[in-house]
Amino acid sequence: MNKQKATISLGLLGLGTVGSGTLELIRRNGADITRKTGVKIHTTGALVRTLDKQRPISADNDLKLTTNADDILNDPNIDIIVELIGGINPAKEYITRALQNGKHVVTANKDLLAQHGYELFNIAKENNRSIYYEASVGGGIPLIRPLKNCLAANKIENLMGIINGTTNYILTQMTKYEKEFAVALKEAQEAGFAEADPSSDLEGRDAAYKLSILASLAFNSRVDINDVHTESIKGISVRDIMYAKQLNFVIKLLAIGEETENGLALRVHPTLVPNNHPLASVQNEFNALFLTGDAVGEVMFYGKGAGSFPTASAVVADIMEAVRKISGQVQNGNIETTFDTKPIISMEEQTSRFYLRLKANDQSGVFGRVATALGDENVSLDMILQNQRSDGRAEIVLITHDTKEENFYRALDKIKSLDSISTINNVIRVLERGN
């Protein structure tokens, strides 16, 4: 154990949005942070891409900017590395070298942790150092530590998260102002809530990375990113949103993890969420994680999942945790909880409720034929809507009870082949209605 130090030194890798927020937050609340940790935190150096960029924080002469990672990674005075450059390379190499050089690591890098987390955690263990990653999921919302500690006595049965701000912003705008997807996307890009290349967000990959981190903690099991089934929100139209509204649902991109007798079910897809569910009121760029533990019952964590200061809030909390560890107040900050490798349930074997919107050529007997196709696969119906039409044809909206995915899709194939059906407009999963 190290001796108590009066000052602990940070090295930042990356000085973008979150890096600047981290610096600013340590400065602004530095006095209280020192009182809480018992030591002064000093940011010694920061790795940047170019030195000649105008920066709001350049006023501080204390902070050495460098374009050479070695200046940070090899500096023996630096105790903690804060990795905020993102991506796999060179972040992975930097974190590895930092751990090998005896530094603790704080990171917000979900892609890296989801893909190479176990390797890096092992390197940390070998070097008796810790990796802190509260900021990797849900920005400033406390999620990682609650899962590791506060809810540790529970067997987590399932978790459902709105953990991608971009898609939630777009879906909220579509719902509120009846805008079509393309319009809402464009406006989200202009408002800074969607990137120029938004595909990782829209397709659910970003949420899948985060889900794999959360699920590995919640279910104490290794989760590979490829174990997560993902679906895009691109196919959602205002028409679906309006039908959902009529049936008292709102459409959200949910990341869902469940532990069943047969293993883990992991998926990210657009979902009809009942209006009375706490997740239904999570709007715009806000995130939320809703989970069920066998003891605690239903719990939800809500807040901003991204942004400079919300993310810095988690980064600095992690820095403080690392500081406490270095100064001897905490000896093992990283609690090992991923001791299993549980089987993964394929999507076909999972159960869901389904929303199905389709167009019929003619009305007579079409219900019967659709219902028969579903019934033949043991899919039963919960709700039926037919009160809206377009271009002279009847539009039908159905919501099924819980059914195995493969049964529903077999029935859907039959429905597609019916003469009386002209188009299958959309298929969206539906969350079970709460009490």
Add this chain to the structure above:
Amino acid sequence: MNKQKATISLGLLGLGTVGSGTLELIRRNGADITRKTGVKIHTTGALVRTLDKQRPISADNDLKLTTNADDILNDPNIDIIVELIGGINPAKEYITRALQNGKHVVTANKDLLAQHGYELFNIAKENNRSIYYEASVGGGIPLIRPLKNCLAANKIENLMGIINGTTNYILTQMTKYEKEFAVALKEAQEAGFAEADPSSDLEGRDAAYKLSILASLAFNSRVDINDVHTESIKGISVRDIMYAKQLNFVIKLLAIGEETENGLALRVHPTLVPNNHPLASVQNEFNALFLTGDAVGEVMFYGKGAGSFPTASAVVADIMEAVRKISGQVQNGNIETTFDTKPIISMEEQTSRFYLRLKANDQSGVFGRVATALGDENVSLDMILQNQRSDGRAEIVLITHDTKEENFYRALDKIKSLDSISTINNVIRVLERGN
């Protein structure tokens, strides 16, 4: 530091609802708990009131029941005491003796912590032992640890909680089914959501105890229970709830803490909460804490605030934390965050929005006179309703903008003295409408 032990022994004080839940949870999830902590947790003994009561847990021969606290407190094999008897005496003496005998303490006792917390934390410090109290507020919802750790980099600006399940259940039933208070209370008692003597819940004292614990952590300052202004929900009628609904509000008992330039403002009172606020959808026995940090922004924690297993979830998480400390994984579980004694702002100096319901004898010119009385005290109006009447007189509902409490009450005195006003039916504070 103690050496790693293969088994750590618990002594329970109290084997009621939460005690039984705690035992059951440790048994049910014992294998995973052992994997997470690295040691086996064994419940050695439990203090009970009487030995001849039928208990579901008596099947376990391992657990020694006793009516003599000394058997637990003086047992050198017991490492952790779990205090679940509640109240001040003899819980305070037991906890003191346990700490002095070198045992760590886990407690769910909010009354004791709110009134004697500092004294007990000091005794813990002197004896190099810790008190864990996640279960004292919000049942199983992680609140204490997130405030101490996850949000530690933030200056918390304000917090608002629905932290009393009984009153939230009653208000929800009144809102949903338009039941009057007395009816809803009686049904809550029958359903087990209100005690035979519900006064501590109804008057806001229970919430005030919890608020004082949360506020001391959030604002890093000592808070005395007498610093918290409390008001009862008894005066709320279905009529108020219906008017609130018409104006897009729902009435909740909120515990509110704010840090301003002049100090801390602390209060518990019924409040009109805008429908679009995340707290508005917290129903029945559920609790939630909504807070704003200078970095993280708005965050909310939601779940069941009471009950056997939800509370046991927090108790066992604390036990696991204590176990980690004993087995040398964590050296200082209790982080000192209450380093200030900030001034308290009197209720008169605080600002609020107000809902005012009153009955006018005649309609002509009454608005003008009421508005003048308010305007003279610089209280401006946001909303006015007059579309409902009873017994021939006009009923008027007003909602003001933010105003100092003392200004509003001075204006109210003037309004009371107006000839044209027959009754002031109710005055309820109103939460600022969000975006």
